[in-house]
Amino acid sequence: MRRYVLPVLPASLLGSVLLSAATGSVKVPLESVIGGLLGFRAEGLAATVIDLRLVRTVAALASGASLGAAGAILQSLFRNPLADPFVLGISSGSSLAIAATLIAGTGLGLISSYDPQALYVAGALGALAVSLAVVALSSLLRSVLGLVLVGVMLGYLASALTTLLVITSDVERMRAFTFWTLGTFSASKWSVVSSVLPIAIGSLLVSLLVAKPLNALLFGEETAASMGASVRASRVGAVAVAASLVSCSVVVSGPIGFIGLAAPHAVRLLLRTEDNRLIVPLSALVGAELAVLSDVAARTLMSPLELPVTAVTSLFGAPTVLVLVMRRWGIR
Amino acid sequence: MRARDLSAGYGRREVLTGVSLEVEKGKLTLVVGPNASGKSTLLKTLAGILKPLGGVVLVDGREVNRMRGRERARTIGAVTTSRPQVSEMTVEEVVGMGRYPWTGPFHLLTPRDREAVERAMEVTGVVHLRRRRVTELSDGQLQRVLIARALAQEPDYLILDEPTTHLDAPSRIEVMTLLRDLASEEGVGVIASTHELELALRFGDKIVLVSSGTVKVYQRPEDAVGDPEFAGAFSVGRSISLSPVSLSVEVLQRPRGDAPKAFVVSGSGTGPPVFRALVRGGYEVSAGVLHENDIDYHVAVSMGLEVVSERPYFPISEGALRAALERASASDLIVFTYPPVGPLNSGNLRLLEELLSMGLEVYGIGSSRTYDVPGLRVVGSVEELPIAGERRISVAPALPPWSGTRYTGSSPRSSGSSRDRSS
Numbered sequence: 132m133r134r135y136v137l138p139v140l141p142a143s144l145l146g147s148v149l150l151s152a153a154t155g156s157v158k159v160p161l162e163s164v165i166g167g168l169l170g171f172r173a174e175g176l177a178a179t180v181i182d183l184r185l186v187r188t189v190a191a192l193a194s195g196a197s198l199g200a201a202g203a204i205l206q207s208l209f210r211n212p213l214a215d216p217f218v219l220g221i222s223s224g225s226s227l228a229i230a231a232t233l234i235a236g237t238g239l240g241l242i243s244s245y246d247p248q249a250l251y252v253a254g255a256l257g258a259l260a261v262s263l264a265v266v267a268l269s270s271l272l273r274s275v276l277g278l279v280l281v282g283v284m285l286g287y288l289a290s291a292l293t294t295l296l297v298i299t300s301d302v303e304r305m306r307a308f309t310f311w312t313l314g315t316f317s318a319s320k321w322s323v324v325s326s327v328l329p330i331a332i333g334s335l336l337v338s339l340l341v342a343k344p345l346n347a348l349l350f351g352e353e354t355a356a357s358m359g360a361s362v363r364a365s366r367v368g369a370v371a372v373a374a375s376l377v378s379c380s381v382v383v384s385g386p387i388g389f390i391g392l393a394a395p396h397a398v399r400l401l402l403r404t405e406d407n408r409l410i411v412p413l414s415a416l417v418g419a420e421l422a423v424l425s426d427v428a429a430r431t432l433m434s435p436l437e438l439p440v441t442a443v444t445s446l447f448g449a450p451t452v453l454v455l456v457m458r459r460w461g462i463r
Numbered sequence: 464m465r466a467r468d469l470s471a472g473y474g475r476r477e478v479l480t481g482v483s484l485e486v487e488k489g490k491l492t493l494v495v496g497p498n499a500s501g502k503s504t505l506l507k508t509l510a511g512i513l514k515p516l517g518g519v520v521l522v523d524g525r526e527v528n529r530m531r532g533r534e535r536a537r538t539i540g541a542v543t544t545s546r547p548q549v550s551e552m553t554v555e556e557v558v559g560m561g562r563y564p565w566t567g568p569f570h571l572l573t574p575r576d577r578e579a580v581e582r583a584m585e586v587t588g589v590v591h592l593r594r595r596r597v598t599e600l601s602d603g604q605l606q607r608v609l610i611a612r613a614l615a616q617e618p619d620y621l622i623l624d625e626p627t628t629h630l631d632a633p634s635r636i637e638v639m640t641l642l643r644d645l646a647s648e649e650g651v652g653v654i655a656s657t658h659e660l661e662l663a664l665r666f667g668d669k670i671v672l673v674s675s676g677t678v679k680v681y682q683r684p685e686d687a688v689g690d691p692e693f694a695g696a697f698s699v700g701r702s703i704s705l706s707p708v709s710l711s712v713e714v715l716q717r718p719r720g721d722a723p724k725a726f727v728v729s730g731s732g733t734g735p736p737v738f739r740a741l742v743r744g745g746y747e748v749s750a751g752v753l754h755e756n757d758i759d760y761h762v763a764v765s766m767g768l769e770v771v772s773e774r775p776y777f778p779i780s781e782g783a784l785r786a787a788l789e790r791a792s793a794s795d796l797i798v799f800t801y802p803p804v805g806p807l808n809s810g811n812l813r814l815l816e817e818l819l820s821m822g823l824e825v826y827g828i829g830s831s832r833t834y835d836v837p838g839l840r841v842v843g844s845v846e847e848l849p850i851a852g853e854r855r856i857s858v859a860p861a862l863p864p865w866s867g868t869r870y871t872g873s874s875p876r877s878s879g880s881s882r883d884r885s886s
Binding site for chain 1: 507510511512531532533534535536537539540541542543545546547548549550551552556560561563564566568569570612613616622
């Protein structure tokens with residue numbers, strides 16, 4: 132293990148947060164940014180700009196961290212280097228559940244338009260449902276690509292249903308729902324972010340607890356059982372935590388691809404370790420950083436036009452998958 | 464650890480029934496049996512990984528199946544056949560995982576834990592590998608590391624499924640030696656399955672045969688060898704034999720009606736390489752006159768050869784000589800191996816004289832002979848025996864019998880004499 136990498140990760144995360152708050156179509160001096168972040172109120176336009184950027188930065192942090200940790204858990208659980216909330220269709224399932232809840236809930240007057248907690252619960256249930264479907268199908272499909280294929284198809288199915296829901300709803304809502312089908316940090320609101328943030332932090336803390344049994348499962352189910360791990364409980368716990376994390380991310384930003392895939396690989400590559408006690412939390416860190424940087428790229432690459440974040444994450448995510456697939460089959 | 468009237472299997476399918484056995488601390492119990500006979504099922508059930516379908520497994524009077532995972536893991540360690548996917552972990556990390564049932568929710572190792580890890584690495588001889596990654600280990604090293612991981616649990620009992628499979632010959636012996644030392648020196652109760660019969664008989668304090676749906680326990684390897692059911696479980700028809708003296712496996716001579724006959728006069732260990740070479744060469748081999756306490760006698764009997772024998776420490780009798788003469792003179796090839804000769808076996812020299820006086824040809828294989836017998840045709844080795852037809856045979860005492868070339872040519876002559884087997 133390379134311990135010297137450890138301090139680099141939080142430092143670069145801090146740097147990317149500063150970068151995120153400082154970049155955009157309106158120029159804000161760096162000292163105002165730092166001042167704003169430290170709580171000193173900046174004046175006028177600068178304050179508004181910093182506040183706007185800060186919301187999406189925090190949203191990116193929460194969403195990216197959740198995705199990174201969830202990806203690490205899923206990769207270890209499925210013993211599949213290609214596992215990721217987006218690739219396995221879990222994000223899309225979560226997204227579908229949220230869209231359905233929004234339409235049904237607001238239509239029937241059960242919930243106000245953006246009730247983050249209700250959406251989180253719906254998203255978590257959707258994520259859990261898809262996760263369990265993947266788990267059930269994975270026991271039938273032993274191959275690495277088979278699992279991915281199942282996940283991608285489930286994801287398409289969920290996206291299609293979400294699109295149907297969105298199109299059949301009225302025009303004003305449609306625009307808001309596009310958010311849950313595309314994935315972006317641009318629509319972040321403090322009301323949503325601040326109520327999901329504690330759940331995300333809680334889920335991240337719980338994710339630290341599944342690292343130990345996940346490590347045992349690396350030795351195979353029987354050996355894990357002989358070491359004193361309760362295999363079934365560990366699995367269920369890991370899936371539940373991953374679903375909760377994915378839901379947090381989706382509520383905040385919609386389905387965002389590849390962060391959950393790339394972050395754990397980056398951590399493994401940087402630290403050369405297999406230890407989930409490190410991989411899970413550090414994947415959250417790297418995931419947060421990837422999300423923040425992707426967001427910066429999304430709003431600067433084609434400025435003043437803004438790209439969907441998934442378009443940016445796919446730019447690095449899809450090649451990562453290709454490289455992993457080729458490596459596995461010995462093609463270089 | 465005691466299994467009482469255990470039934471084991473998967474789901475509703477019973478693989479083993481009526482299993483009663485005891486695994487004792489300080490002893491190495493080896494489980495043998497044909498493939499798919501249920502060795503793994505038995506071990507998994509003993510380890511508490513599989514639920515017994517009937518009966519109980521008790522450790523110190525407590526039911527293994529009812530123990531909590533942590534508690535059980537502190538009592539029983541297991542090494543299964545599954546390959547761990549921990550390629551990037553270091554040896555120390557892998558062994559550290561063995562502290563699983565002792566550590567808290569974050570698996571942080573205390574000094575006490577580190578001590579146990581250190582000790583487990585020392586006992587298994589992997590301390591020098593501690594910084595190596597799993598991918599950099601040989602199969603034998605990996606197996607020792609996995610055993611160290613199980614030992615780090617500080618269990619009273621260690622259960623291993625096929626720990627020597629996929630290992631090269633030196634590593635197999637290394638692992639078996641390690642298991643025996645763990646039992647005898649560390650006082651652990653070790654039970655392991657293996658499909659290597661000879662290793663099991665050599666290393667096991669106790670042998671468990673798993674065959675046809677149940678188990679049979681032998682308190683000593685010698686008891687197993689003496690049981691025809693035991694040998695029967697391992698041979699197709701009657702192809703091998705087990706020597707109760709040397710605990711070794713011999714390939715039985717398979718008599719063919721038309722095989723040419725060879726008679727070997729040997730003793731004191733000079734015979735076995737020649738027996739094996741001639742059997743491989745397609746001969747039906749008999750030997751004599753051998754004393755029943757001669758090593759050549761044991762090997763010949765184990766190989767299923769016909770032997771004209773004499774009681775231990777008695778001079779060769781006239782009766783034995785006549786029997787040997789009769790058999791030798793009816794053979795296609797007579798070979799003398801220049802054994803040491805003293806008062807008790809000097810009768811064999813008389814046998815040679817008689818055979819020579821009958822005008823028969825007797826070959827002597829004696830590159831290192833210390834005395835001469837007049838009239839023999841001396842050749843340096845078995846390969847040089849001028850054998851009827853184009854038959855070539857080779858002797859390679861260092862190689863196991865199954866690796867040799869087999870005689871496939873047609874035999875020059877057929878003889879249909881009666882075959883009374885002395886073994």
